[in-house]
Amino acid sequence: MRRTGLGYALILGLSLAARAETLDLGGLALSVAPPWQRAAAEEEARAGGILLRRDDLVLLIPAHRPRLRTDEGRFFQQLETLWRARYGEQLALDWLTAAGLRWRVARRPSLDHADAVVFHVVGVAAGQALHLVVHAPAHVTALPPAVHALLAGLAAPGTPPAGRWTLVERIHGLPADNALDALLAAERARLPGEGGVTGVRLQLQEDGLVTALQGYVAQRAGRAQRRQPVEWEWHLRWRPPAATLPASGRLTLQPTQLPAQVRLEVALRTWCGSEAAVRAWAGQLRQGSASEGLPAAACETAAAHTTLLRVGASPPAADLLLPPAASADPAVPVWLLLSVRPVLDGEGPGAALLPALAVHYLYRFEPQGNAE
Numbered sequence: 165m166r167r168t169g170l171g172y173a174l175i176l177g178l179s180l181a182a183r184a185e186t187l188d189l190g191g192l193a194l195s196v197a198p199p200w201q202r203a204a205a206e207e208e209a210r211a212g213g214i215l216l217r218r219d220d221l222v223l224l225i226p227a228h229r230p231r232l233r234t235d236e237g238r239f240f241q242q243l244e245t246l247w248r249a250r251y252g253e254q255l256a257l258d259w260l261t262a263a264g265l266r267w268r269v270a271r272r273p274s275l276d277h278a279d280a281v282v283f284h285v286v287g288v289a290a291g292q293a294l295h296l297v298v299h300a301p302a303h304v305t306a307l308p309p310a311v312h313a314l315l316a317g318l319a320a321p322g323t324p325p326a327g328r329w330t331l332v333e334r335i336h337g338l339p340a341d342n343a344l345d346a347l348l349a350a351e352r353a354r355l356p357g358e359g360g361v362t363g364v365r366l367q368l369q370e371d372g373l374v375t376a377l378q379g380y381v382a383q384r385a386g387r388a389q390r391r392q393p394v395e396w397e398w399h400l401r402w403r404p405p406a407a408t409l410p411a412s413g414r415l416t417l418q419p420t421q422l423p424a425q426v427r428l429e430v431a432l433r434t435w436c437g438s439e440a441a442v443r444a445w446a447g448q449l450r451q452g453s454a455s456e457g458l459p460a461a462a463c464e465t466a467a468a469h470t471t472l473l474r475v476g477a478s479p480p481a482a483d484l485l486l487p488p489a490a491s492a493d494p495a496v497p498v499w500l501l502l503s504v505r506p507v508l509d510g511e512g513p514g515a516a517l518l519p520a521l522a523v524h525y526l527y528r529f530e531p532q533g534n535a536e
Contacts, residue, residue, distance in 0.1 A: 186432075186487040187214060190229050190292045192263070193412070193485055194318050200310075221308055222299040229292045236288050240268055243286060247272070260307065263318035265289060269307050274299065283307050285315070327489065329409040329500050329527040335450050336368035337503075337522035350516035351377060358382035358389075364517065372401035372421065373506070373521055377513055396513045398423050400506055405525055409500075411489055417504065418481040426518065429505045430482040434489065436498045446526060489529040498529040 185202070187194040196202065196216060200223075203215035213226040232239050247255050251272040260267040267287040274280035283298040285307065298311055339347055344364070352361045361379040375398050380391040401421035409415060417430055489498045502525040506518040 186434075186485055187225070188485045189225065189318065190289050190294050192289055192294075192318050193487065194225075194314070195487065196314070200314070218310055220301050221310060223311065223314075224297040224299075226295050226297070229294060232288065232291050232293060239288065239293070240286075243268065247284075256305075258307070260285070260312070260315070262312065262315035265318075267315065271305070271307075273302075278302070283311070285311070327411050327529055327531040329411070329486070329489070330530050331405075331407045331525060332528050333446055333526040334370060335446055335524040335526060337449055337505075337520075337524055338366065338368070338451075339520040340451060343520065347516045347520055351513060352379075354511065354513055354515065355379065355381065359394075360391075366521070368521070368523060370523075371404045372399070373523065374399050375514075375517065375521060377517060379513075398426060398506065398514060398518065400426065400428070402428070402504065405502060409486065409527065411486075411529070413486055415484045415486055415502070416481050417484070417502075425509050425512075426506050426514075427509060428482070429503075429507050429519075430484065431503045431505075432484050432487060432500065433503070434487040434498060434500045436496045439497055442497070442499055442526075446524075449524065500527040500529065501525070502527070 185196055187196055199218045200216050201218065202208075203211070203217070208215050211224060212228070213224050216223040216225075234242070244257065247257075247270050251270075254273050256271040258269040258271075260269050265287045267285050270284040270286075272282055272284075274282050279302050281300055281302050281304060283296075283300065285296040285298065287294045296311070296315075298307065300308060348361050348364065352359070355361070359379060359381040361377060363378040365374075365376040365378070367374040377396045378393070379395075380393050382389055383392050399421055400419070400423070402417055402419045405415060405417060415432065419428055422428060487500070489500075503522055504524075505522040508515045508518050
């Protein structure tokens, strides 16, 4: 395993976002929720993997996952030999069993900071080496319980929940009337000179949306000024997701038509809550009066995964890992929301309006026995 090159004090200064999401760890689903916080994308790019923090712990999941060139037993022997040669008597080794996998745990002093220690947690799944690097204060002598709990929630291969996700409602998210006025005012401020916005056209469909801003730009000829009508129009299309999805695996959303200056934000979120609360929240979402967050959850199963699609020669697909459908209370339904939202690159016309539009696909998990 290569050295991460991360300074403990530097990591603690990262810009972090608190959100729940499901991460793909070598084909396994790792559910991460507050108080764990994830670093911003640019920080993760510099670190070479996913960065998480809670309290005084920092966890790095390197993006590189090498495939084994030998059997698992010999791999761990070689790894221990490497560690002992590098860290000598300062190395402490242990074993951990979590989510049906055996993990080798190594504790050693930080190479960058005297007041910190580093834990390497290494496991093997589907022929790949999985590596977690935990930075902790120097007084921590064993792998912290918070990391134990994180690994315990890892969805082991071959053990998906029995059932399926069923589409119950398709929701077109539109801004409310009072919000639309503010959006149009923001669009008007983006126009050069004495330009103005005269109207907006919105058409949301099962597989996309068409929207247009209508307005004018002022043109002068000598002392005279006249208004030149202009219209900015965006057509976005994608293949709609299936009405039923497997309990685990991946969901692919394929755009078929996207303007070059628009990227598509695709998000998957799960949570559990009563049907009455979720239906009421969906109605508010449809009317543009729901908050950006999910309705109050009856249990902590929320997860999220967001992908931004930038359009090149041909639109790439969003390949998302379906979050687990676990619930602490079997009587409380589990829901999945797939949201598709356009975002304009830059600050031109449409930068305020487009992100206020969305198409949502609301699924409910049907356990085996309830699903036909």
